[in-house]
Amino acid sequence: MPPTSETLTAERILEATEDVLRRHGPAKATVVDVARALGVSHGSVYRHFRTKAALREAVTKRWLDRTTEELAGIVAATERDPQTRLRDWLAALLEAKRRKAGDDPELFATYSVLAADAGEVVGAHLTELTDQLTEIVRAGVEAGTFTTPDPATTARALFHATGRFHDPGYAREWERPEVWDDFAAVVDMLVRGLRA
Numbered sequence: 001m002p003p004t005s006e007t008l009t010a011e012r013i014l015e016a017t018e019d020v021l022r023r024h025g026p027a028k029a030t031v032v033d034v035a036r037a038l039g040v041s042h043g044s045v046y047r048h049f050r051t052k053a054a055l056r057e058a059v060t061k062r063w064l065d066r067t068t069e070e071l072a073g074i075v076a077a078t079e080r081d082p083q084t085r086l087r088d089w090l091a092a093l094l095e096a097k098r099r100k101a102g103d104d105p106e107l108f109a110t111y112s113v114l115a116a117d118a119g120e121v122v123g124a125h126l127t128e129l130t131d132q133l134t135e136i137v138r139a140g141v142e143a144g145t146f147t148t149p150d151p152a153t154t155a156r157a158l159f160h161a162t163g164r165f166h167d168p169g170y171a172r173e174w175e176r177p178e179v180w181d182d183f184a185a186v187v188d189m190l191v192r193g194l195r196a
Helices: 010-028 031-038 040-048 052-076 080-104 105-117 121-145 153-163 169-176 179-194
Strands: none
Touching: 010 031, 010 052, 010 080, 010 105, 010 153, 031 040, 031 052, 040 169, 052 080, 052 105, 052 121, 080 105, 080 121, 080 169, 080 179, 105 121, 121 153, 169 179
């Protein structure tokens, strides 16, 4: 393994891990493969991530956080009305998932396997997503656009009602030509139900 002149950081390790997972898949990718790709000893990787499971959780979190960060911009766009933000947020979630599944199907399949093993990471991600939705719904209630006694419960219901458009189990359906028509029909119905 050639020596590396770059400082070994957690971010570099996560980038290399993603590349290794793409090439080998989750069943065959090892910490030794990651270290070899970085030109360091596997002990150097373990100084940043104590176990293989911790490394896998961190790379899964990094992958999920990309979606959460993208959606956070929509939540923060308070100059736009809550109904538009809600529609845009749900559409951006579907588009982010479609991109991940369509642009790099091998990596998407790998992350689906990793996510199944990273229960806490996935749970935190889902909580963060529903918290974002709650913020939009709460803004709608405050603006008089939406009516609901409990924005958090409503946000969870919205998230579950649109699951077909963001749950990885439905990834094959996202490429169907009518997926956007189906999505619009569901979102229209949900928004009508929220209006004050």
